[in-house]
Amino acid sequence: MSAPFMSLYRCCQRSALLVVSRRSLSSVSPPSSVSPPSSVSPPSSVSPPSSVSPPSSVSPPSSVSPPPLHTRFLLYLTQRFYDVEMLQSWSFLQRWKRVQKRNTYYSYVQKNYGSDIAAAYYILSLKGRFRFVGQSEWFITDRRGKFNGDFLDHKNTPLEEVNMNYTGINYRGLDNLEVQKSLRTLSLRGCPEVNDWFLARLHMFEDSLEELDISHCPRITTGGLAALRNLKGLKRLDVSSLPGISSPGVVIILLEEMLPKCDVTANGYDHTLREES
Structure with a gap:
């Protein structure tokens, strides 16, 4: 190809490329302008809640007959049993x-x-x-x-002689009489605090005590009477009406054997021997 023709060919090629480039640029549209956001409408006013209608009147319950008197009494005792028990415990402690x-x-x-x-x-x-x-x-x-x-x-x-009938003497109080080595007569009829422990401490008078009255003492039992064997000088013993003694006939026989020189008085008993079931 001759040189003039080559120059013409290159010139046409450049012109074609220029046209194509212009068309490609013209086909791309510029970005559209962003429209500002539309104005936000204010929130609509909240309508107040509708008035609440008052509740309908409740119909009174039908009349029920009260439980019987003994049932109410048992319910009362059930509810108050704990209080009564505590009161009794407190009273006993005092x-x-x-x-x-x-x-x-x-x-x-x-x-x-x-x-x-x-x-x-x-x-x-x-x-x-x-x-x-x-x-x-x-x-x-x-x-x-x-x-x-x-x-x-x-x-x-x-x-020499002491009478404490129906008083509150107990085994602890014997500490005040412990040194009385000349005591011959001691009467304890109906003393509620005289018990088996009390009788066990009477050995402190074993050399002097001659007369002993422990009748009507509710807390003395058969086991406590066995402690009287230490009082070898006893001449008179009254064990009448002791509710804590079982088989009084046998007990009296045993007392007479333990204290052969003592006159044992035991009234208020059924002296017949009973067979234990």
């Missing part, structure tokens, strides 16, 4: 504390006046009575439990 306080050992009286005056003061504080050795006068309290101080004039004089 009573036990009072008994223990009354039977405390009067050490301050013993230090200032001696053991004999301390024993006398303890007996009078429980509304008991006593008599000193060699004296015929009995020292007792009045109906209000008051007593005078005349017994203070008998310092270092031991006690």
Whole structure:
């Protein structure tokens, strides 16, 4: 191909490329302008809630007949049983504390006046009575439990007879009488706190005690009477009307064998021997 023709060919080729490039550029449309966001309409006003209609009147329940009286009483006891039990426990505890306080050992009286005056003061504080050795006068309290101080004039004089019938003496109170080695008579009729432990401590009077009355004491049992075998000097023993004794006929026979020199009095029993089932 000649040089002029080649020049013409290149010129036409360039022109064609230029036209094609222009067409391609014109076919691409420019980006459209972004329209601003439309104005947001304000929220519509919230309509107030509709008025709530009042509830319809409740019809009263039909009348029901009350349960019987005994049923209501049982329900009441069921609901109050715990309170009653606690009240009984509290009452028993308070009573036990009072008994223990009354039977405390009067050490301050013993230090200032001696053991004999301390024993006398303890007996009078429980509304008991006593008599000193060699004296015929009995020292007792009045109906209000008051007593005078005349017994203070008998310092270092031991006690010979003591009557504590229907008083609150217990085994702890025997500490106040422990040194009374001349005590010959001790009466404990109807004392609610005299029990088997009390009888077991009476061995402290084994050399002097001659008469003992433990009748009508509700807490004495057959096992406690066995402790009386230590009182070898007993001449009279009253065990009448002891509700805690089973087979009283057999028990009395055993007492007479343990204390052969003692006159045993046992009234208020059915002395017939019964076969135990």
